[in-house]
Amino acid sequence: MKAVSVVTIKKELQHRSSEELMELCLRLSKFKKENKELLTYLLFESHDEAGYIETVKQELDQQFNNINTDSYFYIKKSIRKILRNLKKYARYSLKKETEVELLFYFCATLKDFKPSIKYNVTLTNIYNRQILSIKKTVKTLHEDLQYDYRMMLEDLED
Template sequence: MSIKQYGLQEIKKELQQLDDKQAAALCLRMARYKKENKELLAYLLFDADDELAFAENLKQDIGLMMSQVPSLSYQAAKVLRKILKHINKNIKFTGSKQVEVELIMNFCRNYLEYVDRRTSYKPLRLILTKQLEKMKKAIVKLHEDLQFDYNQEFDELLEDAVKRLPWLNKHDLVL
């Protein structure tokens, strides 16, 4: 015997029938059981009103984490995946393509700064190329004015990456 799963519409109707105290109690109870629920609730309550300031704080945290990336390729790849998991979770919280582009661009810049450029470890190389592709796709979904600005930043980042990384193929990533 399993618990019946309700759809989002049914849950929404039921939540609309609750008063404020009951809804708050349900939110707090839900936040108790999963760390991600608590983080999302904290974001919505304290940081959702200024997404770009939230992104700037995240950039500082990411910069600190990236400065501590180990020099061994296997361990560096593990740490970078952990950082990307943190970034992607926060991108999911904001739901903003602009914040997504900002955070991924920041990650790529930090990658160029802190990760060993001479490595032949393919998973470490793929981390950067996948993020550049992801950024390229996110830029296309932005407003025209923002697209123009971010395309210029993307091109500058790509030029810098090609200069620093001999293994990077620019033609695969050009917008």
């Protein structure tokens, strides 16, 4: 089965009643965890962005604490998984400030991680790519925020 375009879906949804829309949303939430997470964000957490960021940071801390540090192989796999989740949570928000805050937190946590990422090229490259991503995103923000984030970047790069 081929999926139709978003425009077509939007036109069709305009002809549905609010009860039908609610049923469609509930049915959609049953099929994928990401759909349910997005609905949770939109319904319960989108009004409090700072609270959402703190919740994600706590989850990141928990994931960092659960990393198997026996070998760099396991560390790399876990770090990639954490970064994938972080990007997903940032995508739910659609706010560049949220993405930057989460990436700053990820990089700061990764920099302080034991065993050090300096001894592994892959982990160092992941860290450096995220720093570049932060720089690129910061350029699109308001000038005052750019200044604040550049100061934070300088602290992170030292």
